[in-house]
Amino acid sequence: MPVNFNNAFGIHDDALLLFERRTQLLSENIANADTPNYKARDIDFNQVLQQAQNDSVKLRTTNKGHINLSQQAFSSDVQYREVEQSAADGNTVDTQKEKAAFGENALRYQLSMNILTRKIKGLKTAFRGE
Amino acid sequence: MSVFKVFDVAGSGMSAQMLRLNTVASNLANADTISTNENDVYQARHPVFESVMQEQGEMGFSDGLATVRVREIVQEQTMAVPQYRPNHPLANDEGFVFSPAIDSIAEMADMISASRSYQNNVEVLSTAKEMMLRTLQLGQG
Numbered sequence: 001m002p003v004n005f006n007n008a009f010g011i012h013d014d015a016l017l018l019f020e021r022r023t024q025l026l027s028e029n030i031a032n033a034d035t036p037n038y039k040a041r042d043i044d045f046n047q048v049l050q051q052a053q054n055d056s057v058k059l060r061t062t063n064k065g066h067i068n069l070s071q072q073a074f075s076s077d078v079q080y081r082e083v084e085q086s087a088a089d090g091n092t093v094d095t096q097k098e099k100a101a102f103g104e105n106a107l108r109y110q111l112s113m114n115i116l117t118r119k120i121k122g123l124k125t126a127f128r129g130e
Numbered sequence: 131m132s133v134f135k136v137f138d139v140a141g142s143g144m145s146a147q148m149l150r151l152n153t154v155a156s157n158l159a160n161a162d163t164i165s166t167n168e169n170d171v172y173q174a175r176h177p178v179f180e181s182v183m184q185e186q187g188e189m190g191f192s193d194g195l196a197t198v199r200v201r202e203i204v205q206e207q208t209m210a211v212p213q214y215r216p217n218h219p220l221a222n223d224e225g226f227v228f229s230p231a232i233d234s235i236a237e238m239a240d241m242i243s244a245s246r247s248y249q250n251n252v253e254v255l256s257t258a259k260e261m262m263l264r265t266l267q268l269g270q271g
Contacts, residue, residue, distance in 0.1 A: 028196045031143030035179040120269040
């Protein structure tokens with residue numbers, strides 16, 4: 001049975017890219033918590049990941065110049081957060097919410113990281129054949 | 131690698147909040163500064179923040195990241211408060227000195243807000259650092 005690294009890591013390598021992107025977006029929201037007219041942004045995680053998983057028909061990149069489309073898909077799904085309580089200066093950042101989302105995101109990132117580490121461990125054991 | 135940008139973003143937020151804290155310190159320190167002339171009185175300063183959207187071509191993330199910048203520092207245009215203190219060495223011919231109309235309570239509230247925002251950015255920074263350290267250890271152990 002050939003070992004396919006894409007299958008071996010499951011969704012976790014895709015998920016890591018997404019977590020990383022989301023970390024950046026949420027840190028922007030927190031940094032801009034006091035900036036007038038700044039609108040908080042985020043990614044709908046489930047939707048984007050599902051889309052990445054369903055994207056089974058991928059364009060082949062046979063040349064160095066070809067662009068991997070699955071990474072571009074992440075950038076187009078950035079959405080503005082819905083406003084629950086509007087501020088007088090037009091800022092829509094709810095710091096508490098952003099911090100909670102940031103913490104959750106970091107935890108999920110570590111979870112994916114742990115699973116990946118274990119999978120690599122398993123593969124190593126298989127390679128050694130001990 | 132795009133996760134390094136988190137440090138840029140949080141760093142810009144920290145420096146903006148630090149500048150805000152500096153203006154608060156300046157305003158509070160000068161709250162009791164007295165002058166002879168009505169027009170020479172200290173005016174409270176406040177920074178105006180603005181977010182800078184940066185274009186970012188590589189990796190296909192074209193919507194860029196938003197760092198914070200201090201666009202300008204505005205001075206309030208409030209009326210000086212006259213006080214009748216004829217024995218004061220700085221008193222004018224009519225016996226008045228002028229003190230700035232600084233709202234100390236509002237400045238204190240602003241200080242706490244700036245301090246909290248600064249802490250939030252520091253937390254973001256340390257979490258991002260932890261995440262990256264974990265990434266470096268991927269596949270080890």
